[in-house]
Amino acid sequence: MDAKTFDSKSLLDSLFDNGILFETGVDGLYGRSGAFEEVIERFEKLVTRLGAPDKATRIHFPPGMSRATLEKSGYMKSFPQLAGCVHSFVGGEREHAQLLNMMATGEDWTELQKATDVTLTPAACYPLYPTVAARGPVPADGVLFELSSYCFRHEPSQDPARMQLFRMREFVRIGTAEQVRAFRESWLTRGKAMIEQLELPCEVDLANDPFFGRGGKMMANNQRDQGLKFELLIPVNSLEKPTACLSFNYHQDHFGQTWGLQFGDGELCHSACVGFGLERVALALFRHHGPDIEAWPKKVLAVLWGE
Amino acid sequence: MIDRIRTLLTGHPMIPVDFSALSDDANLYDAGLTSFASVQMMLALEEEFDIEFPEAMLTRRTFASLANIADAVSQITRKAA
Known part of the structure; x- marks a missing residue:
């Protein structure tokens, strides 16, 4: 994993050769080494530490979710090509x-x-919205959740940063437009500072979701025009096309409308989330600091292994 | 042209906007047009006028009002003629 090669296939091969990932016969499904898992565990602890002052309610959903919930969420309108039904x-x-x-x-x-x-759960927050809606009106201060889940997206690829089954950690804020936008702003700052502490090169950029078809092009343009999605990008397998490792999304009142999330006075809730692609962050760390964790920069180890 | 567009879109099951009550220049997003409904609108217009919106026109602005839509449709049909 020398610092000069930026190529998906050779990165994947080097991860196999170094015993960090293990082949399963299907592109995008890999076994993970103990070292890889430990990096993910440490990174998750770092995320939880950073978010701790906000006092989020933690929920861990399984990688499978209710089909009826997925149908109602509108996922099939936007991403039919990525969904997986058991x-x-x-x-x-x-x-x-x-x-x-x-x-x-x-x-x-x-x-x-x-x-x-x-x-299969496509993003950690999809099972959350009906769970919140079932609890009745949202309090005036809004609510905040910390979630994690294995997620599935049907996009087989030899890019190790595009797995079909991967973990996502998320903070989801549900409240007024002002509350959720302030939450997103705070994580744009906190997220970038966190990745910089790990001595990874990164930039934040406007982004769009991979909506399906020509209509999807329009959805993507709308999303960009309104500044609804930002991504924190780190070069993992390409310098020209760095990999989105964190994403910062403002859903407006889309989920509020879909799930009837409202305050006591009947006003619809807005929502926003920040998502951490755990495998992608781990890959970026191995890619930039090398296959041997003990040889990583001392400051990076201190950030991840510190309490 | 605008009347034909208004008639086409009024009562479209996937577009919950009351077009009959809107002026030609009224902002459709303010009137409740969602991103997904705007895609349904784009597809309905393509079928009605037998056109294909080029990618550069698949923007929020193109579908922001009945007048903008009529402009866009005229541009495409003029080019095709």
């Missing part, structure tokens, strides 16, 4: 024999499966 076999013995026969003869046996009530 299917399972629900037939009887006759169908089971048929399934085994189809597998043996190389036929497409998956048609004997049916969609379950579970989809």
Whole structure:
């Protein structure tokens, strides 16, 4: 992992060669070494420490979520290409024999499966909104949550920074437009300072989500015009196209409207989130400081391993 | 042209905006047009006028009012003629 090579395939190979990631036969699904996991754990602790003064409520959702929730969230309008729905076999013995026969003869046996009530979680905050809505009116000060989840996005790639299953840590603020914008501003500053402490080169830039199709181009333009999404970018496998490792999103009242999130007086809530791509940050650290953690700069180790 | 656009969009099930009550220059986003509804509007216009909006025109401004939409549609149909 010398500092000169900036190329996805060679980065992935070097991560395999150094025993940091392990192949599974599917692009974007990898085993992680103990060292890789420890870096992620330490980075998560750092995030939690930085956010501690805000007193967020912590919730950990599983990597699968309610299909009905995903449907209602509008995810399929914007990102149908990324969604993953869990299917399972629900037939009887006759169908089971048929399934085994189809597998043996190389036929497409998956048609004997049916969609379950579970989809894979595409972002840590999707299961949160209905949970908050079910608690009734949002207090005037708004609410703040700290979340983490494994997330799935169907985008197989040999870029190790574009995994299909990866972890996301998030702070989500639900409140008035002013409250959630102030929250986002504070994390734009805190997030950049945090990454700079880890001695990683970074820049913050206006961004858009990968909305589907030509209509998606328009959604993306709208999102940029309104300054709704910013990303903190770190060069991981390319200097020209650095990787988004943190994102800062203002949803306006999109989730407020969708889930009926409102204050006691009936006013709709706005929301914003800051997301930390945990594998991406870990990859950036290994990429810039080398495969051997003990050889990382002392200041970086102190930030991550300090309490 | 504007009337044809107004008629097309009025009552579109995915666009919850009352176009009949809006002036030609009224801001559609202020009237409740969401980002997703603006995409539905773009697709409906393309079908009605048998046109394709070039990528450079897929902006918030193009669809901000009935007058802007009529301008954009005229520009595209003029170029195609």
